[in-house]
Amino acid sequence: MTSEKVKENDLVFLILDDKRRWLVQVKGGGSFHTHRGIIEFDEIIGKSYGTVIFSKPYETQGYKFYVLKPMPSDYVLHMTRKTQIIYPEDAGMILLYSGIGPGSRVIEAGCGSGALTCILGNYVRPSGHIYSYDIREKSIKNARKNIERAKLENIVSIEYGNIITDNLNLKDIDSVVLDLAEPWLAIEKAMSYLKLSGTMVSFSPTIEQVKKTTFAMKENNFIEISTYELIKRKIQVKKNATRPESRMVGHSGYISFGRKIDDLKNPYRERKPTREEFFDLKDMPLRS
Numbered sequence: 001m002t003s004e005k006v007k008e009n010d011l012v013f014l015i016l017d018d019k020r021r022w023l024v025q026v027k028g029g030g031s032f033h034t035h036r037g038i039i040e041f042d043e044i045i046g047k048s049y050g051t052v053i054f055s056k057p058y059e060t061q062g063y064k065f066y067v068l069k070p071m072p073s074d075y076v077l078h079m080t081r082k083t084q085i086i087y088p089e090d091a092g093m094i095l096l097y098s099g100i101g102p103g104s105r106v107i108e109a110g111c112g113s114g115a116l117t118c119i120l121g122n123y124v125r126p127s128g129h130i131y132s133y134d135i136r137e138k139s140i141k142n143a144r145k146n147i148e149r150a151k152l153e154n155i156v157s158i159e160y161g162n163i164i165t166d167n168l169n170l171k172d173i174d175s176v177v178l179d180l181a182e183p184w185l186a187i188e189k190a191m192s193y194l195k196l197s198g199t200m201v202s203f204s205p206t207i208e209q210v211k212k213t214t215f216a217m218k219e220n221n222f223i224e225i226s227t228y229e230l231i232k233r234k235i236q237v238k239k240n241a242t243r244p245e246s247r248m249v250g251h252s253g254y255i256s257f258g259r260k261i262d263d264l265k266n267p268y269r270e271r272k273p274t275r276e277e278f279f280d281l282k283d284m285p286l287r288s
């Protein structure tokens, strides 16, 4: 296959070095100004991804920039964000453990900055759909902008909606993905939208949220309930000092999963109920 060419309005990943890198939309006649000179878009459009370009004016600047096709992780880490976003590694696990893929119909709440929405939208192409909701107009506006930049407006719809109190009038959904402060309050409604065997996914930064969400899933008869935390370490590779980098993101969040089932009482074998861990929601205060 031949190399893909940069087209008008594409989002390209411009890289100067390890720290200085930008996601920019190339428009004919436009330019991108950096402290290392100016990149003119007409010089990128029509060239192959993987090419290099030198900043203007050449005599005083003339720095080399690499032009790459952005990865889904680049969209996430370099998009405009107004809320805490989901990191690419967590999104990767969400995709692989939820079964979300081409053709999936997914409910997401809240959309926040739309980081996870972009990733989900990218993976359900060409025939799936992401129904994304938020209760903050600012988030909705910002997420819509990011969705447009990622050219996903035909795959993703972002609407005002409260996943805890509203009736969304959707059914046979493959997955419901939650990233909001009180996910446990949304489990019962979320279950009603899911098709049998569908997946419930909840991303939360704190263990208190995980406990409440897990118990809510148990109360609503979900099975295969599990929670994970991913820790990513970048490795510095140097001639005589190859080791993990000193700084890292210590914690992003916990990811909880469950599966919807059409449960029946077993008429053949009596099973003693397992003793449930004692919990009292009142004693699990959360930051409000």
Ligand SMILES: C[S@@+](CC[C@H](N)C(=O)[O-])C[C@H]1O[C@@H](n2cnc3c(N)ncnc32)[C@H](O)[C@@H]1O
Pocket (backbone or CB within 6 Å): 083, 084, 085, 086, 109, 110, 111, 112, 113, 114, 115, 116, 117, 133, 134, 135, 136, 139, 161, 162, 163, 164, 165, 179, 180, 181, 182
């Ligand atoms: C942490 S952000 C989500 C970030 C998003 N996953 C991303 O990757 O950009 C949480 C969002 O949930 C929204 N939210 C909170 N409660 C909600 C509810 N009941 N229904 C819908 N959205 C809600 C908030 O307004 C906020 O924008």
